[in-house]
Amino acid sequence: MPLNDYLAKLDLTKLSMRERALAILTIAAVVFIYFGYFVAPMVRSAKDLSAQKVSLKAEMDQGTAQIPLLRKRADELRQSAQGKETSAELAGKAGDLFPGGSRLSELLEEMTRLARLRQIEFVSIRPDSIEDKGAYLQLTLQIDVQSRFRELGDYLLMLENLPRAVVVKEIKVETRTDISPSVLAHLKTITYLGKE
Numbered sequence: 292m293p294l295n296d297y298l299a300k301l302d303l304t305k306l307s308m309r310e311r312a313l314a315i316l317t318i319a320a321v322v323f324i325y326f327g328y329f330v331a332p333m334v335r336s337a338k339d340l341s342a343q344k345v346s347l348k349a350e351m352d353q354g355t356a357q358i359p360l361l362r363k364r365a366d367e368l369r370q371s372a373q374g375k376e377t378s379a380e381l382a383g384k385a386g387d388l389f390p391g392g393s394r395l396s397e398l399l400e401e402m403t404r405l406a407r408l409r410q411i412e413f414v415s416i417r418p419d420s421i422e423d424k425g426a427y428l429q430l431t432l433q434i435d436v437q438s439r440f441r442e443l444g445d446y447l448l449m450l451e452n453l454p455r456a457v458v459v460k461e462i463k464v465e466t467r468t469d470i471s472p473s474v475l476a477h478l479k480t481i482t483y484l485g486k487e
Contacts, residue, residue, distance in 0.1 A: 411438040
């Protein structure tokens, strides 16, 4: 029997007031459940998908806009790499002017790398003196660093364990209120460079 025929034969006048109220409440509950649990989540999901689509499109547009910048940066890096080959040749010439120049830069790079590992900030590094000892050169460096006391101790231990001889001849530690809890340390180090 079709639904329309069934609804046409349904006579609500035969029902009592209580039964009518129950029928209306039941129909309202079914409609509420249908919309609340089936229609509303689908609408929310569609809105979320549309918002995700918009954000993905914005990200794609941003990525597309960055492609020329990345290409330009890649070209700059290629040119920089070619420039480094030229600077390596210049460093070789500088090594002729200052014996042990390239080994000195390697030593300084290693010292700064170790400092970064221990969160030590270099204030200054400057050569104090260089002495010719015949087969090698003795280079004295004045190094000023700022760090916490514990990290300073760890850094000194790392310097001691370097493969190249680095001797800390003097150390002066000062505390200042403007950099507290850090300390300022003045190191006088000696390293030895072979002559080329």
